Amino acid sequence: MSAEVAVAAALFVGVLAYAVLGGADFGSGFFDLTAGGDLRGAEVRTLVDHSIGPVWEANHVWLIFVLVTWWTAFPETFAAAMTTLFVPLLLALLGIVLRGASFAFRKYSATLGQARLFGIFFATSSILTPFFLGTVAGGIASGRVPADGYGGLWSSWLNPTGLFGGVIAVGTCATLAGTFLTADAHRAGRERLADQLRVRSVVVGATTGAVVFAALVPLTRDAPTLSTGLTGRAAPLIIASALAGLATLGLLLRRRYAAARFAAVAAVGAVTSGWGVAQYPWLLVDEVTISDAAGAPATIRALLVAVALAAVLVLPALAYLFRLTQTRAWSRQ
Numbered sequence: 001m002s003a004e005v006a007v008a009a010a011l012f013v014g015v016l017a018y019a020v021l022g023g024a025d026f027g028s029g030f031f032d033l034t035a036g037g038d039l040r041g042a043e044v045r046t047l048v049d050h051s052i053g054p055v056w057e058a059n060h061v062w063l064i065f066v067l068v069t070w071w072t073a074f075p076e077t078f079a080a081a082m083t084t085l086f087v088p089l090l091l092a093l094l095g096i097v098l099r100g101a102s103f104a105f106r107k108y109s110a111t112l113g114q115a116r117l118f119g120i121f122f123a124t125s126s127i128l129t130p131f132f133l134g135t136v137a138g139g140i141a142s143g144r145v146p147a148d149g150y151g152g153l154w155s156s157w158l159n160p161t162g163l164f165g166g167v168i169a170v171g172t173c174a175t176l177a178g179t180f181l182t183a184d185a186h187r188a189g190r191e192r193l194a195d196q197l198r199v200r201s202v203v204v205g206a207t208t209g210a211v212v213f214a215a216l217v218p219l220t221r222d223a224p225t226l227s228t229g230l231t232g233r234a235a236p237l238i239i240a241s242a243l244a245g246l247a248t249l250g251l252l253l254r255r256r257y258a259a260a261r262f263a264a265v266a267a268v269g270a271v272t273s274g275w276g277v278a279q280y281p282w283l284l285v286d287e288v289t290i291s292d293a294a295g296a297p298a299t300i301r302a303l304l305v306a307v308a309l310a311a312v313l314v315l316p317a318l319a320y321l322f323r324l325t326q327t328r329a330w331s332r333q
Helices: 003-033 042-052 060-073 075-084 086-107 112-141 160-187 191-214 216-222 224-231 235-253 257-279 297-313 315-325
Strands: 282-284
Touching: 003 042, 003 060, 003 112, 003 160, 003 191, 003 257, 003 297, 042 086, 042 160, 042 191, 060 075, 060 297, 075 086, 075 112, 075 282, 086 112, 112 160, 112 257, 160 191, 160 216, 160 235, 160 257, 191 216, 191 235, 191 257, 216 224, 224 235, 224 257, 235 257, 297 315
Parallel strands: none
Antiparallel strands: none
16 A cells, blocks of 8 residues: 555545544434424433533544645645635534534523524524535535636536535435434433434434435436446445444344344444445545555655654544543433
8 A cells, every 4th residue: 555545535534533423423413403493302401401511612623634735735626616616615614603603602502592592503503514415525526626626616516416416415414313312311310302303313314314325226327436436346335334324223122222222333433445446546536546646755645654653643532532421421411
C-alpha cells in the first residue's frame, strides 16, 4: 500500500467513525422532533439529553480529522470540493453550530417557551445537517465535482444521487439513534419507553433499508462509476449491510437490545464502507484518483506519523468516555 493510499484509508476511517458515532448523535434529533407535545415527549427528550450529553461534542473530532487530513494531504481536490459544494457545506456547518447552541441553551431556558423554541432548532438542525452532508457525498460520488473546482452551484448536489444520499444519511442516523436510545432506556429500567422506541426504530430502519436498495436503480444512470463499483467489488459489503440491517430489526423485535446495537453499527459501517470501496481509486469520481491528488511526499509521511500519534493518544480516551456512558450506573442517574 502506498503512503497516499494509507492516508486516504485513514481519512475514510474518520468518515466511517463520523457516520456511526456522529450519526447516532444526529439521529437523536429525529426522535426528539417526533416525540410529541411537552408532556408526552418529555420522557424521550430527557433520555436524548442524558444519552448524548457527554458525547455530542466529542463526535465532531472525526469531522475535524477528516477535513484537516483531506485539506493537508489532497489540497487541490479539497479546494475543488469546497468551491463546488460550498452551499450544502455551508448549510451543514450552520446546522452543526445551531444544533450545538440550541442543545446547550435548552437546558438553561428560563421559560417553557424558550425551551420549546431551542428544542425545535436542535431537532430540526439534527435532521438537516446529515441531509446536507449526504448531498455532499452524493455530489462527489456522482462525479459532479470537476478537478479544477467551481462546478455547478446547485446541480452538483441537487441531483438523484445527492438527494438519495441526503435521505439515506438521515435515515441511517435515525436508525442508529433509535437502536441506541432503546438500549439506553432498557438499561435504565424504563421498559415502557424502550418498547415505544423499539417499534419506532423498526419502522425507521425498515424504511431506510428500502430507500437504500431503491437508490441502486437511479444510480445506474446518474452515477454509473459508483453503481458499477457497488454491484461489483463492493457487492459483498452491500449484502452484509442488508443482512446486518435485517438482524437489527429482528433483534429489536425480540428485545435483544444490546446485540441490536452491534448489528446496527455493522449495517451502517458496511454500507458506508461499500461506498468507499465502490469509489476507489477515485478521490473525485471520474476526475482525480487518490495517487494523482496526493500532496508533497514529505507532507504525506508527516500525516502518517500524526495519524499514528492520534490513534495512540486520542482513541483510548474516546473509548473510555463511551464506555463510561454505557454503564448501568450512568444510565440510572
